[in-house]
Amino acid sequence: DAGVIQSPRHEVTEMGQEVTLRCKPISGHDYLFWYRQTMMRGLELLIYFNNNVPIDDSGMPEDRFSAKMPNASFSTLKIQPSEPRDSAVYFCASSLGEEQYFGPGTRLTVT
């Protein structure tokens, strides 16, 4: 299996622009998670899905953030409008049981 796939790997954008991060989970996994990693706050869970349905989005920082999972093999995390404080590494992870498997991450820089 190719593992969790994320794109793009790096994204540089200007404040106010829309940013879309993409994730393809491991085939057969029924849970998908979006995390954000910063030096100050560590790894934070933003939202997770079970069978394509959002279960808990309490970690989403504000309304500028939204996530969708239209099918079992694809999810997006969108930030609109982006702000410099959104700069971080965003990880997608998937699981079938308790073990979560992370993708390589998207490093987002908002200038």
Next chain:
Amino acid sequence: GENVEQHPSTLSVQEGDSAVIKCTYSDSASNYFPWYKQELGKGPQLIIDIRSNVGEKKDQRIAVTLNKTAKHFSLHITETQPEDSAVYFCAARIPGGSQGNLIFGKGTKLSVKP
């Protein structure tokens, strides 16, 4: 809610020595404790995990111990090698049937000197 404290934040050892990283958790009902290794520029990789019905688990040079009474768990790496250098994260799962509630420690940067 659950809180996970991880110590030390940095650890430097000589190749061949052992390394120990410790974590404490606050919710006594937590029942799943994974450890992740994150190399530079990569995502966290699950290296070992332990469940609350087990006190110790070993996989080659790495082992994890769990003390439910004291609410702490530790990662032990023996015969360290330079490729063990990375940031290690512990986590605890909040019970209640939700797969998503993994709370992570702040990480330990391990440096193994050749």
